[in-house]
Amino acid sequence: MFKPMASIFTNHQIAGHYRAIDRAKKCIVPFHFEIKGQEYPAPKKETNWLRRLSGTHSEKYAIVELTPTKVILWSPEQRNLGEMLLADIKLIQIGAIRWHASAALDPRRAFRATIFVVTDAGNYYFANPDMEVLPAIFKFAHEHQIPVEDPLHLIPLLKVGWHAAAKTLHETYAQLAAHTGYPDSKV
Template identity: 80%
Template sequence: MFKPMASIFTNHQIAGHYRAIDRARKCIVPFHFEIQGQEYPKPKPERNWFRRLSGTSSQKYAMVELTPFKVILWSPERRNLGEMAIDDVQKIQIGAIRWHAGDGLDPGRAFRATIFVLTAKGNYYFANSDMEVLPAIVKFAHEHDVPVEDPLHLIPLLKAGWKAAAKTLRDTYSQISAHTGYPDSKV
């Protein structure tokens, strides 16, 4: 794990927004991701007919948006929490952690993708429930010349699809994470 440092995000002094960014610097925080228009995890269809007609959604969540020029954090209310230039990102580390899930559940639900964004002024820790975000982040990073670390070697596993990768990851996670600093226990 990396030591949090000072924030690089701008616009975070607005009331309450600093806490969200500060928390992402200290611990792994669940965020949805939007990478060039694609959301991870995919939004669930709205069940309320009035909201469907009006185009609004009852589900609200914080989001990290990756664009060709910057990284933007959005609050659940879609307020800009802060942004940084993509050039400020020194490295991205991808990984997986065991989540609060029982052993009898689907192995695909037992893990969360982790995305650590490393900058000169701070490191930010994000989690996402959709492991398909990892190949999308790797592709995005390569397109924008951002180095990517994959200490758990997840990308080769994910080429077979998340269902097969989840079973392999469940069976071998202790060995894979042994010397990486990732916790073997559930978070």
């Protein structure tokens, strides 16, 4: 969809951690998102009582944090992988890719949200398992005057909520994706 270019993220860690940013320029990389203190998807409740008491979690994820001034990438170990100013973002494209093609599965689990961040120095491709992140990103971008493309017209569909919109998207995805470059088959 977009041609990867040089990185705009300022690298704060060793070269091994820089690979996460490099991978995000070449392919869609799964990341959790944190917008205004809300994590997408919401963290699962910790089942280990010792970890609950200590405030730590068994499952850790890489996170894209959107702040009022910049975008920060965090490793699962909470290391700062890189930062970029919001002013450097030219465009955000939101979309969805089919994760499971079977209609027998719950349609809410059949898609992953895609977030493509376009800058002059590079383009970054992120995926998120929670489709509710798309309206949050749309609202965040609107508040910070960042243009948003929605080629699959998901925002009007998601206004009724992901649970209600999932079945409609599952049935109409092939038509929506036909002229956008999004793959119709599962990834």
